Amino acid sequence: MKVIKLIVLLLLIYIGIIATFESLLGYFQPSGENTLVITTADEDDTMHDRVLARLESDGQLFVAVNHWPRAWYGRALENPSVQVALDGVKEAYLAVPVTSEEHDRVDREHSLGIVFRILTGFPPRYLLRLDPQEGGG
Secondary structure (H helix, E strand, O other): OHHHHHHHHHHHHHHHHHHHHHHHHHHHOOOOOOEEEEEEEOOOOOEEEEEEEOEEEOOEEEEEEOOOOOHHHHHHHHOOEEEEEEOOEEEEEEEEEEOHHHHHHHHHHOOOOHHHHHHHOOOOOEEEEEEEOOOOO
């Protein structure tokens, strides 16, 4: 019985670490030269900004869902016309879900370290390719 209690306690501590790490990232939204800001719209056309890691592969721009909090991703799937601020310039893009070989290639090129995966609780990783839209901005 003590072993079960210890396992439950350790599991609760681990969940607390994940929640704290994810909350701090969401609150502070650290940005730098390897990030971009994506603006997505909800069903009421309310705009939401989120700082994301910028991934580049084969001359194309990608973003990844690396965390459990992922409301921005759901909004991008519902309304794939997004705005992206990149290097101080905001332009219109189309967010395209990436699957199969393209997903595997980009995921391999931009793999996540084990410490990061542990701190985020091993969420499934999804990718969006950001295709520039004509006349947007």
